[in-house]
Amino acid sequence: MASLFVRIDLASGDHIGPGKVDLLEQISEHGSIAAAGRAMGMSYRRAWELVEELNETFGRPVVQSRTGGKSGGGAELTPLGYLVVGRYRALQKAVDKASQGHLSAIQAELKGRRA
Amino acid sequence: MASLFVRIDLASGDHIGPGKVDLLEQISEHGSIAAAGRAMGMSYRRAWELVEELNETFGRPVVQSRTGGKSGGGAELTPLGYLVVGRYRALQKAVDKASQGHLSAIQAELKGRRA
Numbered sequence: 001m002a003s004l005f006v007r008i009d010l011a012s013g014d015h016i017g018p019g020k021v022d023l024l025e026q027i028s029e030h031g032s033i034a035a036a037g038r039a040m041g042m043s044y045r046r047a048w049e050l051v052e053e054l055n056e057t058f059g060r061p062v063v064q065s066r067t068g069g070k071s072g073g074g075a076e077l078t079p080l081g082y083l084v085v086g087r088y089r090a091l092q093k094a095v096d097k098a099s100q101g102h103l104s105a106i107q108a109e110l111k112g113r114r115a
Numbered sequence: 116m117a118s119l120f121v122r123i124d125l126a127s128g129d130h131i132g133p134g135k136v137d138l139l140e141q142i143s144e145h146g147s148i149a150a151a152g153r154a155m156g157m158s159y160r161r162a163w164e165l166v167e168e169l170n171e172t173f174g175r176p177v178v179q180s181r182t183g184g185k186s187g188g189g190a191e192l193t194p195l196g197y198l199v200v201g202r203y204r205a206l207q208k209a210v211d212k213a214s215q216g217h218l219s220a221i222q223a224e225l226k227g228r229r230a
Binding site for chain 2: 001002003004005006007008009010011012015016056057058059060080083084087088090091094095097098099102103105106107109110111112
């Protein structure tokens with residue numbers, strides 16, 4: 001099936017795309033930037049860079065330290081981080097729905113799909 | 116203003132994005148692949164490659180030779196070429212409309228946009 005790749009291009013030149021949003025989701029799931037990076041086959045350094053880019057874009061953190069608990073620290077999303085993930089996913093869903101008819105029409109013309 | 120970058124990722128691994136669609140529109144406008152490439156700051160070779168990629172994706176041409184006429188030849192879109200441009204533009208419009216609310220909500224959180 002064809003799918004849409006969607007990226008938000010900001011006036012500042014910054015971008016918010018599926019890579020950064022997937023990373024935030026993985027941080028939320030694993031409670032750690034390192035573990036999130038590993039789950040995505042990404043170096044710790046690269047995962048940090050992407051989080052820092054988002055922090056810079058918004059001028060405040062999307063991820064914060066989580067102190068204490070039995071895992072002894074780690075990371076969690078800030079309310080802003082959750083907003084970014086939630087809005088991006090909702091945007092993606094709305095976009096997928098809105099594009100369906102046109103995507104199917106293009107797909108029907110593809111090589112190998114013709115009678 | 117923030118905007119959405121949208122690309123169609125096909126199951127074959129091929130992509131249809133704004134670059135190829137802009138090129139088709141320029142070919143339609145200028146009646147020549149070379150002139151279309153020039154208008155986009157693209158080499159003739161690169162413009163040809165992109166057209167060839169689209170031909171390969173669909174298994175038939177999106178651009179055809181235009182013989183005769185006072186300009187003595189040139190290129191024009193095939194019906195398939197026009198379909199791809201039209202559907203992609205309509206998709207883009209539908210996507211922009213569907214994403215507006217979520218995009219505004221994310222934009223309202225950006226650095227420098229806060230009170």
